[in-house]
Amino acid sequence: MLRAAGVGLVFMPATAEIYPPGFATTVRVAGLTDCLCGAHRPGHFDGVATVVAKLLIQSLPDIAYFGEKDYQQLLVVRRLTRDLDIPVRIEGVPTVRERDGLALSSRNAYLSPEERRIAPNLARVLQRIAAALTREPGAVARETARGLADLKSAGFEVEYLEIRDAGTLAPVTATVVGPARVFAAVHLGHTRLIDNLPVAPEA
Amino acid sequence: MLRAAGVGLVFMPATAEIYPPGFATTVRVAGLTDCLCGAHRPGHFDGVATVVAKLLIQSLPDIAYFGEKDYQQLLVVRRLTRDLDIPVRIEGVPTVRERDGLALSSRNAYLSPEERRIAPNLARVLQRIAAALTREPGAVARETARGLADLKSAGFEVEYLEIRDAGTLAPVTATVVGPARVFAAVHLGHTRLIDNLPVAPEA
Numbered sequence: 001m002l003r004a005a006g007v008g009l010v011f012m013p014a015t016a017e018i019y020p021p022g023f024a025t026t027v028r029v030a031g032l033t034d035c036l037c038g039a040h041r042p043g044h045f046d047g048v049a050t051v052v053a054k055l056l057i058q059s060l061p062d063i064a065y066f067g068e069k070d071y072q073q074l075l076v077v078r079r080l081t082r083d084l085d086i087p088v089r090i091e092g093v094p095t096v097r098e099r100d101g102l103a104l105s106s107r108n109a110y111l112s113p114e115e116r117r118i119a120p121n122l123a124r125v126l127q128r129i130a131a132a133l134t135r136e137p138g139a140v141a142r143e144t145a146r147g148l149a150d151l152k153s154a155g156f157e158v159e160y161l162e163i164r165d166a167g168t169l170a171p172v173t174a175t176v177v178g179p180a181r182v183f184a185a186v187h188l189g190h191t192r193l194i195d196n197l198p199v200a201p202e203a
Numbered sequence: 204m205l206r207a208a209g210v211g212l213v214f215m216p217a218t219a220e221i222y223p224p225g226f227a228t229t230v231r232v233a234g235l236t237d238c239l240c241g242a243h244r245p246g247h248f249d250g251v252a253t254v255v256a257k258l259l260i261q262s263l264p265d266i267a268y269f270g271e272k273d274y275q276q277l278l279v280v281r282r283l284t285r286d287l288d289i290p291v292r293i294e295g296v297p298t299v300r301e302r303d304g305l306a307l308s309s310r311n312a313y314l315s316p317e318e319r320r321i322a323p324n325l326a327r328v329l330q331r332i333a334a335a336l337t338r339e340p341g342a343v344a345r346e347t348a349r350g351l352a353d354l355k356s357a358g359f360e361v362e363y364l365e366i367r368d369a370g371t372l373a374p375v376t377a378t379v380v381g382p383a384r385v386f387a388a389v390h391l392g393h394t395r396l397i398d399n400l401p402v403a404p405e406a
Binding site: 020 | 223225226227228229230231232233234235252256257260261282283285286287288289
C-alpha cells in the first residue's frame with residue numbers, strides 16, 4: 001500500500017528499540033492535555049508525547065504530518081517539538097472522511113452495521129454546530145445544548161461536546177471571537193469515536 | 204577563564220531561548236529521581252532533566268561531561284539521553300576537591316570561616332565509610348550509623364547518608380555486593396552540601 005502511494009522509505013522500529021530495558025523517561029505537556037481526551041484518558045497524552053518525541057529524535061524528519069482528527073494530539077506534538085527544540089515542522093492534515101461524512105479511523109471497523117449507520121450523525125451534528133456558530137458566534141451555549149440533545153437522540157453516549165480555542169484549547173462557553181473548533185467524543189456500543197471541525201475560518 | 208582553558212566555543216542561550224512563551228513540556232525520569240536529592244527536593248530533577256534534554260537537543264554534542272559530585276544527576280542525564288534517543292555520549296568526571304578534601308562547589312562561597320573549617324569533615328567521613336566497606340562489605344548498617352554520628356558530632360545537620368547501587372541507586376542496607384557509592388547531603392548553617400564516593404572499585 002505504501003509503495004503504491006509513492007513512499008520511498010518507512011521507519012518502523014521494533015518495540016525494544018523504542019522501550020529499552022530500564023526505560024524510565026516521560027515527556028509531559030501540561031495545559032493542553034488537561035481537557036477533552038486528556039481529561040477522559042489519564043496518562044494517554046504522556047504516552048503519545050513520549051513516543052512521538054522519541055520517533056522524531058530517532059528519525060529527525062524535516063516535516064512530520066499529523067491528522068486533524070486527533071486535533072488535541074496535533075497541538076500537543078507541536079508544543080513539545082517547540083519546547084524541546086526538536087528541529088522539525090509539524091503540519092496538520094485535514095481529516096479524511098467517508099462519503100457520508102464519517103471520519104476515517106481504524107476503530108470504524110469495530111462498528112456493527114447498525115452502529116455504522118448511526119456513526120455519520122457525529123460529523124453531521126458537528127457540522128451543524130460549526131455552521132450555526134459561524135453565522136451566530138454568540139450562540140455557543142444554545143448550540144452546544146442542542147448538539148448534545150441531537151447526539152443523544154441519534155443513539156450516541158456523549159463523553160464530551162465542547163467549543164474550544166483552536167490554538168490553546170481554552171474553553172469557549174459564550175461567544176466565538178477567534179479561531180475555534182467544536183470537539184466531540186462519543187461511544188457507540190463498545191466503540192469510542194472522536195471528531196472535530198473548525199468553527200470560524202482559522203486563518 | 205574558558206579561553207585560558209582552551210575552550211573554542213561556548214553555547215550560552217538566553218533564558219527566553221530555553222523557555223519560550225507558552226512553554227509547557229516536562230521531561231521526567233522515574234525511579235532514579237525518587238531517592239536521595241530527589242526525595243528532598245521535589246521537582247528538582249524534572250527541571251534538570253527538561254533543561255538538559257533541551258540543551259543537548261539544541262547543541263547536539265558528541266560527548267557531554269557531567270561531574271560525579273552530582274552523581275544522581277549524572278545517572279538521570281544518562282538515562283534520559285538513552286530513553287529519548289539523544290545521540291550523545293554522557294561522560295562522568297571525578298569530583299574535583301580542595302586540598303583538604305572539600306568537593307568544589309559554587310555553594311562553598313556561602314560558608315563562614317568557621318563552617319569552611321568544618322566542611323571537609325563531610326568528605327572525610329565518606330572516605331572512612333568507603334574504606335571500611337571496601338574492607339568489610341557486610342558492615343553497611345554499622346558504618347552508616349557510625350558515619351551519621353560522626354557527621355552530627357562534626358556539626359552537620361544530616362539530610363541523608365546512604366549506601367546505594369552505583370548504577371540503579373537501589374538502596375544497599377546490609378552488604379555491598381557490586382559497585383556502590385556512599386551518598387550524603389548535609390546542612391551547615393544555611394548552606395546545603397552534597398558529596399559521594401565509590402565504595403567498591405566500579406569497573
